[in-house]
Amino acid sequence: MTREKLFEQILQKKSYLCVGLDTDPKKLPEHLLDFEDPVFEFNRQIIDATADLCVAYKPNIAFYEAQGPKGWVSLEKTINHIPQEIFTIADAKRGDIGNTSELYARAFFETMNFDSVTVAPYMGSDSVKPFLVQGGKWVILLALTSNPGSQDFQMLRLADGSEEYLWEQVLRESSTWGTAGQLMYVVGATQAEYVQRVRAIVPDHFLLVPGVGAQGGSLEEISRLGMNQRCGLLVNSSRAIIYASSGRDFAEKAREAAQEVQREMEQYLEQYVQHL
Ligand SMILES: O=c1ccn([C@@H]2O[C@H](COP(=O)(O)O)[C@@H](O)[C@H]2O)c(=O)[nH]1
Numbered sequence: 001m002t003r004e005k006l007f008e009q010i011l012q013k014k015s016y017l018c019v020g021l022d023t024d025p026k027k028l029p030e031h032l033l034d035f036e037d038p039v040f041e042f043n044r045q046i047i048d049a050t051a052d053l054c055v056a057y058k059p060n061i062a063f064y065e066a067q068g069p070k071g072w073v074s075l076e077k078t079i080n081h082i083p084q085e086i087f088t089i090a091d092a093k094r095g096d097i098g099n100t101s102e103l104y105a106r107a108f109f110e111t112m113n114f115d116s117v118t119v120a121p122y123m124g125s126d127s128v129k130p131f132l133v134q135g136g137k138w139v140i141l142l143a144l145t146s147n148p149g150s151q152d153f154q155m156l157r158l159a160d161g162s163e164e165y166l167w168e169q170v171l172r173e174s175s176t177w178g179t180a181g182q183l184m185y186v187v188g189a190t191q192a193e194y195v196q197r198v199r200a201i202v203p204d205h206f207l208l209v210p211g212v213g214a215q216g217g218s219l220e221e222i223s224r225l226g227m228n229q230r231c232g233l234l235v236n237s238s239r240a241i242i243y244a245s246s247g248r249d250f251a252e253k254a255r256e257a258a259q260e261v262q263r264e265m266e267q268y269l270e271q272y273v274q275h276l
Pocket residue numbers: 020022060091144145146147186187188210211212213214215236237238239240
C-alpha cells in the first residue's frame with residue numbers, strides 16, 4: 001500500500017488505529033471452540049466488527065507460529081479476510097544475514113501478501129535491505145520499543161561523547177536506507193518523553209506505536225507529541241480491544257472498545273494535525 005493510500009484511509013475513517021490480532025487460543029470465548037478453526041473465526045468476527053474504525057491490522061506472528069501448521073493456516077485465512085484497503089502488518093520482528101532476510105521478505109510479502117513486516121535492526125543494513133523491496137511494501141524497524149528491557153541496549157549512550165542514544169543512531173543511519181514511503185519505525189507509547197527527539201530525526205516517517213491500553217501508554221500524549229503534519233502515526237492496541245469481553249458478545253465489545261479509541265483519535269486529528 002502506498003503512503004498516499006494510507007493517508008486517505010486516515011482521513012476517511014478519522015482514525016489511526018491499528019488493531020492487534022494477538023489471538024491466543026487459550027483466551028477464546030468458549031462457544032467458538034466448536035468451529036473448525038476457532039482462531040480464524042475469532043479474527044473474522046473481530047475484523048468484521050472493527051474494519052470501519054481502524055486503518056491497520058497487526059497479527060503478532062508468534063501467536064500463530066506457536067500453533068504449528070494450523071496456526072499458519074489461520075493466519076493466511078485472516079490475512080485474506082482483511083479488506084484490501086486496510087494496511088496489514090506482520091509483527092514478526094525478523095532480520096538475519098542477507099540471503100535469509102530475502103526469504104523472510106518473500107514469506108511475508110509474497111507468500112502471505114502482507115503490506116509490511118516488523119524488522120529488528122541489530123544485525124545492520126545487510127539484514128534490513130532485503131526487506132526494502134519496491135511495490136508498496138514496508139519495513140517497520142524497531143527503534144525505541146515499549147518494554148522495560150528497551151533500557152538495556154536502546155538507551156545506551158554512544159561512545160563518541162555525543163549526547164545521543166543508540167536508538168537515535170539507529171534512526172539516523174537506517175533512514176538513509178530507504179524512503180519515508182518504505183520505512184516506518186516502532187516507538188512505544190510508553191516512551192512518549194522521547195518522541196520529540198524521534199521527530200527531530202524522522203519528521204516525515206510513520207511511527208507504529210504499541211503500548212497504549214494494556215501497557216499503560218497515553219494515547220493523548222503520544223498523539224500530541226508524536227503527530228506530524230499528516231498524522232504520521234499508527235497506534236496499535238491489541239488486548240484492550242480483542243479481549244474486551246470473553247463472552248458471546250466479544251465482537252460487539254471489541255467494536256465498542258475500538259470505537260472509543262477512534263472517537264478520541266478523531267479529536268486529536270482535529271486538534272494536532274494541520275493538513276491531512
Ligand atoms: O515495542 C513493542 C513492539 C511490539 N509490541 C507488540 O505490540 C502488541 C502490543 O499489545 P497490547 O496488548 O496492546 O499491549 C504486541 O503484539 C506486542 O508484541 C509491543 O508491545 N512493543
